[in-house]
Amino acid sequence: MEILRGFKDILPQDINKWQRLEKLARETLESFGYKEIRTPILEKTSLFARGVGETTDIVEKEMYTFLDKSGESVTLRPEGTAGTVRAFIDNHLENYPFKKYYYIGPMFRYERPQKGRLRQFHQIGIEVFGIDNPAVDAEVVLVDKIMLDRLNISDLRIEINNIGCPNCRPEYSKKLKEYFQTHREELCDDCKRRLDRNPLRILDCKNKTCSRIAKNAPKITEFVCDNCKAHYEKVKENLVALGIDFQENPHLVRGLDYYTKFVFEIITDKLGAQGTVSAGGRYDNLVEQLGGKPTSGIGFASGCERLIELMVYDEDQNIDYYFACLEDYTTCMKLAKGLADSLKRSVYVEYENRSLKSMMKKADKMNANYVVIYGENEKEKGIVIVKDMKRSNQEEIEIEKFLENEVARWQ
């Protein structure tokens, strides 16, 4: 039996990184008033088709979609926003005072695996509902940035852009199409296809000829409506006020249809081709599009696997007490129980019949702070030996005073 392609076990050896990532992310997001929301991993296919966009690559060719036993088409979530919006509408969260949410969990996309790209991957994301104020756009970037700082991830750059709204983007899209149409023959095959479907994506093409042509393409800033323009300018002002460095990238576009106005990406060049660590933006029409009352929205999503590759930290895996039992396991268990239960210390009782030497070796490998030795000699004398592995010394303690003695040690 082998694991599915593009899927990965997260092993005990690596779990410290994951738990640290989740802990620091939660602390950061909760300190800014975000509440966790947990939505199902499986949703109706139509949610993503309508939310993410029928013509996006995600919906067209990357979703894990199948029929359930009732014949309903269901899909493993490829991203977190659609489900969160659905939950917001379904549960009438517009009447709940907290409108800022975060999620952590697995997402699924059927893509060819490569560095920083898996078929099951994990995202940490936030969503803010019902706040039009451009100040909150800046807050979203700030929260993302602080989270990354706390994870000790550096050398990142923030790129932003204004991609307009349904009032102004179609006009820009049309102009862009006209422009690229005149260079049609020079474009790569992918871009020829994009010309009809989503000309904005040509701006993002890495093909040399395409990007050269794109350089002289009409700029979206010349077409955005006054509303979008004013919003974007305010976001920038707030970012500057918060001391967040950013670059404007007029070629930054998003692959999901729901984005409007302000979009951003946080990028590293340490991860090869998949350098986007975090990305997000505003989606002012999505709630309405999915059947809710007109409600604005903004959020971001971060790729956990990518964050983990970039996290810098000192690993410190250990246990507090290793119990080297030479015969009387019952007594060892009772002693260990006291430590774990009342003192909240991590304990490991050795149940394998090993030599003392091999137990000492194992305790060393587990990076135990203390080894409690209890064998025939100790039993006769009514004591236990507690060895301090870091200082390499040991003491004999009367068995009745053991817990008391250890309580004192940790005070």
Next chain:
RNA sequence: GUGAGUAUAGCUCAGUUGGCAGAGCACCAGGUUGUGGCCCUGGGGGUCGUGGGUUCAAGUCCCACUACUCACCCCA
């Protein structure tokens, strides 16, 4: 979906012009009687990714398949 590279022990990898399957790390056991790290000695572990083919003989050469890695694409 496309391209390139890789596939030998739990891990990282050697393996000459085809001729008995190797190292380091990890694991286990010893190095006097019940004490870790360093060192020394020994041990267990491999259908050489899978299936064909060439050959007296294939880890090695040929073909197919599969998986992994990176890149395209796409995105977090």
